[in-house]
Amino acid sequence: MKRAIYCALTLALVAAVATGACGSRPPVGRKVIVLGFDGLDYDLTRQMIASGRLPGFARLAESGGFSALGTTIPPQSPVAWSTFITGLDPGGHGIFDFVHRDPKTMLPYLSTTRTEPGGRTLGLGPWQLPLSSGTVESLRQGQPFWEPLEAKGISTTIIRMPANFPPSGTATRELSGMGTPDLTGTYGTFAFYTSEPYAYVGQSLAGGVVHAVKVRDGLVRASLEGPDNPFLKQPEKVRAEFTARLDQANRHARITVGTNEILLAVGEWSDWLPVSFSLAPTQSIGGEVRFYLKGLDPFFELYASPVNLDPMAPAMPISHPGSYAAELAEATGRFYTQGMPEDTKGLKTGVLTDAEFLAQARLAADENRRQYRYVLDRFDDGLLFYYFGNVDQVSHMMWRARDPQHPAYNAVTDTPNAMVVDELYRGLDTIVSDTLATLGPDDLLVVMSDHGFTSWRRAFHLNSWLRDQGYLTLIDPNRRDDPGFFGNVDWTRTRAYAVGLNGLYLNVKGRERDGIVEPGGREALAAEIAGKLLGTVDPATGGAAITKVYRREDVFHLAGNEDIAPDLVVGYAKGTRGSDESALGGLPPEVMVDNTGAWSGDHCMDHETVPGILLSNRALKQPAATIESLAAAILAEFGINGFPRRSEEH
Amino acid sequence: MATFPERALAGLNAALVTAFDLTLGPLMGLPPLVSLLLVSLVTAAVMLVVVARTSNQPAMIETKRGIQAALFEIRLYGDQPGLMMRAFGEVLVRNGRYLLLSLVPLAWMSVPLMLVIAQLQAFYGYDGLRPGEPALVTVQLAADSGPAALVLEAPAEVGLETGAVRLAGSNEVVWRLRPTVEGAYALTVRDGDAAVTKSLLVSPAPGRRSPLSVATGLVDQVLYPSEAPLPAGSRIASIEVAYPEPGVDLFGWRMHWMIVYGVLSLACAFALARRFGVTI
Known part of the structure; x- marks a missing residue:
């Protein structure tokens, strides 16, 4: 009898294990692949399909369809991808711009994530022992569209989805994308080591740090900077020393970081090097860095990438499960973990040349392509979303090369790069063709972009316009240097101000710290400003500078985000964009200026002028005209309707 | 000219290499933690025998x-x-x-243990070079050697990416490799008519790796026993291949293999002491 019971129990155990191993996710028997190509422009894609330069896209267009995909208001990546993820407009998911402002401090902050240091600490002289760890939190609200799929037992793989840092933890596999910081918590801060005595003196190097070094007996000693040491009471960056020993004659240098060594020729990019920052005895934090040896003669010049989170042991959560990032790195090599790997700041500041930036962007794109191949080869069921951001970032920097009318266009230097963006489109076309080759008859491939692209020729200093129109008052109108961050703004006499690339706020009593606009007068003032903005003429072109101004009540279904939503969203005319200075509370003297910077392409304009694209290998069961309705259309392919949930679609 | 102790040590090393390759080689298919446990068991047993024979057990x-x-x-x-x-x-x-009382057996064990650890280091201390990953080959020239026109010869699969790079102020010459195919290769460094060779293992699989070949010096020969010493009188003092140093995965913690080995050996020794009738 006992033996029979044992047998029965054993069989039951085996059955339970087998069920657990194989039965928790019944295969749905088909694949749905969504390729997210950030910044693919509808007009350019259409032209290239028509001229036969995108055969993979053309196959999709013929078999399933090709259309413009309406983007969000405003047409910014974090906003658009958050809308794609949740099926909600910004009023629902709470991401209105790259940058929001805290109405209590009037200071800008990054809109997608919030990092909080650890709470209580135990002090010991200059040291402190954190008693709780810091947290990093996604500020995006709403339910991601993969959750209803997972709830139905359908496996989902979400790779590099923007505005998904830290990963939601609700997909089967996730790797975070745009919004993932470097080890120092920024969106990417490079370092540049030079022996040139007066390099970059007096220049603002936003996004990078220049270190002066000395060459002694062919040896350079320097250090990489990490984050603030949490074990010290006074904030102090942790450092990892490195040396570069030079061979001037052969134009090489050996760089040694910790126990790792690399040999670099002038003009060469290194592979990733793991780097460890010591915090305290037995405590360290790891990252990875990539070097570029720019020159040895007459000056030593070495670029170091932002220190990325080490995918083998990330200091912050970047994947779900936590080991997935390491799995990808083991399989395809270390990779950029920061959300936007292309070092646009290196090019903007002049530390990198066009050719050097393009080489760096190619490295990042190759990593992503290798990783996609790995993921695709292992994907056999459910939903796969995979993001490619290379075109967007390179388009930002190189659009001028395809626009001779651009103020920054230089025929000599830009002509060789005139086709750079087109070539990147062709690279994505290869990915589409390779993906099509893996599909079965029932499988679905969707190719989409979050917004289009165009030339950014004219910069609009919105805060300066508000100042000139009398809506924003300065403390000292004669002050020559603008401190930025509204440092010279008299809030007690200011009725409106701008933060972010498209947002305009009214200084409302009870909402803003020093608000003066009565809530009852808010709508009238908004209408007045909107009317004036729409009448603004660009003196250089004689055309309208702004073609749309949206009241938030007209375009957002606000759901508890009243305090962070801008009162007006400005849609600049195609070719014009809000300036970087104004986005962070700066007030340059002029209102409109030529954009002479390397960042020459953009999309943060009138959203109707920069639609994204939508292609699929067969017609979708539920059509999607806008990015807001695309997630629902994808879920409909799995037989799931009613997304987003009514309770969330306010 | 190598001294007698250096020649004797080279002979001993050659014998130990053969012995360890024969005994440890078959264990390399096991997870590192498991094979290290087996090695630790043997080490513990030998340690207990040495303690039993050399210590004053009644006094202990x-x-x-x-x-x-x-x-x-x-x-x-x-x-x-x-x-x-x-x-x-x-x-x-x-x-x-x-x-x-423990010093006597410790003294008996210290030299053999050092030789054993040097052998184990060759198996557990270095990660494999993988195809596509770069590695440096560094030649250290003797202090008074003067300028040298060194040439590195390597099979095509080794992927020699640079010429000889002479680093200022260091007496070092460096090359970068990026192997394309797994395998065991021989690198040849030519200095005029003289030539020396160095082994290179390109494989993620566990196995013996020799990061450094040295010309003279007892300590270096003890620490890097896997290859025969470079010819005495050569201007080349050493050749190094920079293998990564991985550590052993101990239930999710990455630790240096020597710590794991030490802990396991002591644990095994305590576990086996009664069976061996030894007090430690």
Whole structure:
């Protein structure tokens, strides 16, 4: 009898294990692949399909369809991808711009994530022992569209989805994308080591740090900077020393970081090097860095990438499960973990040349392509979303090369790069063709972009316009240097101000710290400003500078985000964009200026002028005209309707 | 010209390499933690035999009993500070005596253990070079050698990416490789008519790796026993291949293999001591 019971129990155990191993996710028997190509422009894609330069896209267009995909208001990546993820407009998911402002401090902050240091600490002289760890939190609200799929037992793989840092933890596999910081918590801060005595003196190097070094007996000693040491009471960056020993004659240098060594020729990019920052005895934090040896003669010049989170042991959560990032790195090599790997700041500041930036962007794109191949080869069921951001970032920097009318266009230097963006489109076309080759008859491939692209020729200093129109008052109108961050703004006499690339706020009593606009007068003032903005003429072109101004009540279904939503969203005319200075509370003297910077392409304009694209290998069961309705259309392919949930679609 | 001790050590190393390749080689298919456990078991058994033969066991037994008695005294007379302090003193004195008694077997074991650890380091201390990953080959020239026109010869699969890079102020010449195919290769460094060779293993699989070949020096020969010493009188003092150093995965913790080995060996020794009739 006992033996029979044992047998029965054993069989039951085996059955339970087998069920657990194989039965928790019944295969749905088909694949749905969504390729997210950030910044693919509808007009350019259409032209290239028509001229036969995108055969993979053309196959999709013929078999399933090709259309413009309406983007969000405003047409910014974090906003658009958050809308794609949740099926909600910004009023629902709470991401209105790259940058929001805290109405209590009037200071800008990054809109997608919030990092909080650890709470209580135990002090010991200059040291402190954190008693709780810091947290990093996604500020995006709403339910991601993969959750209803997972709830139905359908496996989902979400790779590099923007505005998904830290990963939601609700997909089967996730790797975070745009919004993932470097080890120092920024969106990417490079370092540049030079022996040139007066390099970059007096220049603002936003996004990078220049270190002066000395060459002694062919040896350079320097250090990489990490984050603030949490074990010290006074904030102090942790450092990892490195040396570069030079061979001037052969134009090489050996760089040694910790126990790792690399040999670099002038003009060469290194592979990733793991780097460890010591915090305290037995405590360290790891990252990875990539070097570029720019020159040895007459000056030593070495670029170091932002220190990325080490995918083998990330200091912050970047994947779900936590080991997935390491799995990808083991399989395809270390990779950029920061959300936007292309070092646009290196090019903007002049530390990198066009050719050097393009080489760096190619490295990042190759990593992503290798990783996609790995993921695709292992994907056999459910939903796969995979993001490619290379075109967007390179388009930002190189659009001028395809626009001779651009103020920054230089025929000599830009002509060789005139086709750079087109070539990147062709690279994505290869990915589409390779993906099509893996599909079965029932499988679905969707190719989409979050917004289009165009030339950014004219910069609009919105805060300066508000100042000139009398809506924003300065403390000292004669002050020559603008401190930025509204440092010279008299809030007690200011009725409106701008933060972010498209947002305009009214200084409302009870909402803003020093608000003066009565809530009852808010709508009238908004209408007045909107009317004036729409009448603004660009003196250089004689055309309208702004073609749309949206009241938030007209375009957002606000759901508890009243305090962070801008009162007006400005849609600049195609070719014009809000300036970087104004986005962070700066007030340059002029209102409109030529954009002479390397960042020459953009999309943060009138959203109707920069639609994204939508292609699929067969017609979708539920059509999607806008990015807001695309997630629902994808879920409909799995037989799931009613997304987003009514309770969330306010 | 190599000295007699250097030649003797080279011969001993060659014998040990053969012995370890024969015994440890078949274990390399196992997870590192498992094979290290087996090695630790053998090490512990040998250590116990050495302790049994070389230590004063009655004195050790008496000393340990004395320590236990003193600890018992501390527990019993916790309310009598005078007695307690005396017991503490007894513990300290007897611990010192115990350490002294342990020195003899430790002295017997130290040299063989050093040779064993050097052999194990070749198996557990370095990660494999993988195809596509870069690695440096560094030649250290003798201090008074003057300028040298060195040439590195390597099979095409090794993927020699640079010419000889002479680093200022360091007497070093460096090349970068990026192997394309797994395999065991021989690198040849030519210095005029003279030539020396160095092994290179490109494979993620566990196995013996030799990061450094040295010309002279007993300590370096002890630490890097896997290859025969470079010819005496050569201008090349050493050749190094920079293999990554991985560590051993101990239930999710990445640790240096020597820590794992030390802990496992001691644990095995304590576990087996009674069976061997040895007090440690």
